Amino acid sequence: MDDNHTRSTPYRTHRTAGGTTVVTLRGELDVMTAPSLTARLDALASGPLPDLVLDLRPVSFIDCAGLGVLCRVRNRVKARNGRLRLVTNSSQFLRILRHTELTGVFDIGSRLPEEAAGTPVADSVSASAD
Template identity: 60%
Template structure:
């Protein structure tokens, strides 16, 4: 899933609905590309945290693709940088084939 623009209160409800659908089944394997996100507020961060919690509860995997220093700084300042699997670029196909634990 690729997100772009501003992730804030105005777009969070449809985003939450879509992410809930993508994480509804067992062992979800989700990649969210945030490289084109220009702004994210606390509501947007809470949706990412909710998605992470849903994925973990279903023994899945969530990877965030982010390379902007401003976004990475927000994650560090909120204590969330160690919570997410953050990568600077999309995983290659061999990484996508690694089986999930459990």
């Protein structure tokens, strides 16, 4: 990685559609972006019955710290009797989940859920600078 490479905060905003909070993650989910992303997702999952959708389709890289963030938010959502869904069409990410035996842990789809799909995608969370 280039020494001049700078990373942005892994979130800017999120959007809510029909009671579902949709967060589009972009770039890299790694040890550098995990702390701020964890803080933002913890806040979004803090209420009763959180319904979160994490759109991972624009994510270009995820390491064990990124997987840790996903597991943490899943556990927080589940503890509050909520729902977490991941959206990805990355065969590489699905392979990582298989190898780490996390495939059955997450609710995974290749498209946004119907209740969130009709809302314009205006807000996103950037995991790293483009």
